[in-house]
Amino acid sequence: MQDKIVEIISKRIPDDGWHIWGFADLSGLLHERFKGYSHGITIGKRLDDAIMDSVVKGPNIQYYDLYKQTNAYLSDLVTGLASDIEGLGVKGLVIRPNSSPDLDRSPDYSRTLRHRFSHKMVGTRAGLGWIGKTDLFISRKFGPRLRLASILVDYHLRPLASPLEKSLCGKCNICVDACPAGAASGKLWNTRIDRDEFYDAFKCQQKAKELSSEWRKQDDEICGICIAVCPVGKKGLPESKHS
Numbered sequence: 245m246q247d248k249i250v251e252i253i254s255k256r257i258p259d260d261g262w263h264i265w266g267f268a269d270l271s272g273l274l275h276e277r278f279k280g281y282s283h284g285i286t287i288g289k290r291l292d293d294a295i296m297d298s299v300v301k302g303p304n305i306q307y308y309d310l311y312k313q314t315n316a317y318l319s320d321l322v323t324g325l326a327s328d329i330e331g332l333g334v335k336g337l338v339i340r341p342n343s344s345p346d347l348d349r350s351p352d353y354s355r356t357l358r359h360r361f362s363h364k365m366v367g368t369r370a371g372l373g374w375i376g377k378t379d380l381f382i383s384r385k386f387g388p389r390l391r392l393a394s395i396l397v398d399y400h401l402r403p404l405a406s407p408l409e410k411s412l413c414g415k416c417n418i419c420v421d422a423c424p425a426g427a428a429s430g431k432l433w434n435t436r437i438d439r440d441e442f443y444d445a446f447k448c449q450q451k452a453k454e455l456s457s458e459w460r461k462q463d464d465e466i467c468g469i470c471i472a473v474c475p476v477g478k479k480g481l482p483e484s485k486h487s
């Protein structure tokens with residue numbers, strides 16, 4: 245069965261340098277709302293380098309459009325994949341890039357800025373990357389320059405790589421220094437540390453609202469400077485800083 249699922253994914257997801265995917269064992273890690281599901285498929289779609297490079301100076305309309313387009317693309321991709329996988333008799337639950345009110349959105353959200361499902365966790369359990377100092381998923385292949393979507397399944401997929409349980413940021417502090425909100429403390433992530441111990445989501449949200457209001461009238465929360473500056477997304481972390 246695993247081979248058939250791999251075949252389906254390989255047909256739908258081109259090996260074109262713009263995608264990553266993997267399998268994650270999520271046993272014991274999911275919110276009770278996802279009862280019956282134990283494993284997940286993570287899919288990442290790379291973000292265009294020229295647009296991301298421009299975000300070093302702050303967010304702009306090109307990044308906003310890319311963000312929306314990538315969400316729509318990934319939503320279609322995971323919906324098609326889940327339907328093919330269900331054809332094999334495996335139940336699949338689509339989790340789109342942004343949270344859905346009836347599925348993963350939490351009623352406590354405005355108080356906690358946390359939802360019931362973490363795409364980044366599926367990514368680390370699939371061994372495709374780690375959590376960086378500003379709480380982004382840092383994929384080995386594209387750094388943080390990607391958006392994520394997931395499919396939960398009720399089938400025991402064997403992960404294709406070992407899960408990552410700690411940060412590989414080392415001494416690099418580039419995103420911490422670049423963040424206009426001062427949202428990150430610089431502490432390294434591991435699976436036992438809570439988000440709030442190293443990154444302040446409220447400071448980030450507030451700053452992203454301020455920056456977005458400079459070029460959008462609506463109440464958006466777009467920043468992404470931490471994505472743009474990370475060296476793993478450009479050429480890779482220099483070995484000297486990686487100790």
Ligand code: B12
Nearest residue numbers: 341358359362363365368380381388391392439466467468
């Ligand atoms: C709520 C939310 C926000 C909030 C809070 C952000 C936050 N970091 O918590 C606000 C509004 C501030 C925000 C801002 C942004 N967001 Co946002 N956001 C989300 C959303 C909808 C839910 C995240 C959530 O619930 N966080 C709560 C914490 C507790 O969970 P978490 O941060 O996902 O991950 C933790 C755990 O997974 C844990 N973990 C990881 N592996 C493992 C393994 C084990 C065993 C254990 C125990 C734990 C563990 O490590 C993390 C520690 O914080 C996700 C989509 C989703 N459903 O995942 C997008 C998402 C995280 N956002 C994303 C992006 C891009 C942004 C922005 C850049 C917005 C923008 N476009 O400009 C900024 C960047 C902020 C930042 N530096 O993180 C991307 C991240 C892509 C990436 N490379 O990481 C996501 C995944 C959307 C997507 N589909 O791609 N966001």
Ligand code: SF4
Nearest residue numbers: 423448467468469470
């Ligand atoms: S999105 Fe902007 S404000 Fe939020 S952590 Fe990244 S750089 Fe800081």
Ligand code: SF4
Nearest residue numbers: 376377413416419474
């Ligand atoms: S900029 Fe440096 S510290 Fe920040 S996530 Fe990337 S590698 Fe880690």
